Amino acid sequence: MEMPVIPQPTFYMFKCEQSAPPGMPKPSCVTEDNRDLYNYLAQKMMEKGLMGPVQAIRTSCLGRCQMGPVLLVEPGHTMYCKLSKEKIDKIVEEHIIGGSPVQEFIIPEQFWGEPINLTK
Amino acid sequence: MEMPVIPQPTFYMFKCEQSAPPGMPKPSCVTEDNRDLYNYLAQKMMEKGLMGPVQAIRTSCLGRCQMGPVLLVEPGHTMYCKLSKEKIDKIVEEHIIGGSPVQEFIIPEQFWGEPINLTK
Numbered sequence: 001m002e003m004p005v006i007p008q009p010t011f012y013m014f015k016c017e018q019s020a021p022p023g024m025p026k027p028s029c030v031t032e033d034n035r036d037l038y039n040y041l042a043q044k045m046m047e048k049g050l051m052g053p054v055q056a057i058r059t060s061c062l063g064r065c066q067m068g069p070v071l072l073v074e075p076g077h078t079m080y081c082k083l084s085k086e087k088i089d090k091i092v093e094e095h096i097i098g099g100s101p102v103q104e105f106i107i108p109e110q111f112w113g114e115p116i117n118l119t120k
Numbered sequence: 121m122e123m124p125v126i127p128q129p130t131f132y133m134f135k136c137e138q139s140a141p142p143g144m145p146k147p148s149c150v151t152e153d154n155r156d157l158y159n160y161l162a163q164k165m166m167e168k169g170l171m172g173p174v175q176a177i178r179t180s181c182l183g184r185c186q187m188g189p190v191l192l193v194e195p196g197h198t199m200y201c202k203l204s205k206e207k208i209d210k211i212v213e214e215h216i217i218g219g220s221p222v223q224e225f226i227i228p229e230q231f232w233g234e235p236i237n238l239t240k
Binding site for chain 2: 074
């Protein structure tokens with residue numbers, strides 16, 4: 001019997017889960033006020049029946065601390081910033097289900113300029 | 121004075137850092153034998169002067185446990201499997217610096233089929 005092919009994830013949603021103690025100069029993607037955002041995202045995936053094709057992944061620092069909480073959607077290299085539950089709802093509806101990234105939540109170009117070309 | 125633009129990462133290298141206790145049926149991307157792979161990758165980035173444009177990120181389970189240890193490179197949605205130090209060296213040279221993904225280390229299509237189209 002031939003094994004069924006496992007589809008690649010349609011989207012990864014990388015949620016930065018780095019936190020720093022209160023009072024540290026570097027802002028934190030996880031604070032007392034927003035520590036439930038990952039669970040909210042995972043629950044939203046379940047409600048919408050998206051678990052499997054969409055994977056919500058916890059990560060170490062994604063390097064845009066000053067714009068946190070941040071969420072990176074791949075493929076697409078789309079970095080969302082200053083995340084909230086309301087933004088998660090809209091990102092799931094419009095980007096994940098609808099196929100159109102939510103332009104107004106994307107990190108400003110000031111913090112997300114053209115990538116450096118490393119190819120020699 | 122105008123603030124300089126911060127370039128987006130040229131590549132993220134997402135290293136699955138999920139581990140399970142020995143003897144569990146589900147294989148683990150981090151075991152006693154391979155727990156230094158993330159540090160090896162980070163050190164390689166430093167040696168090559170790639171820190172900044174390339175970000176090595178620790179993640180929760182990337183869902184391809186049977187093919188671990190796994191490493192996902194974005195942009196490109198390239199999933200490398202059965203990772204080793206020798207493979208890391210070649211991935212950095214050929215994919216990150218050279219611009220050509222290392223085809224022979226990429227997860228077989230059996231485990232990485234076409235993504236499901238979620239758009240309604």
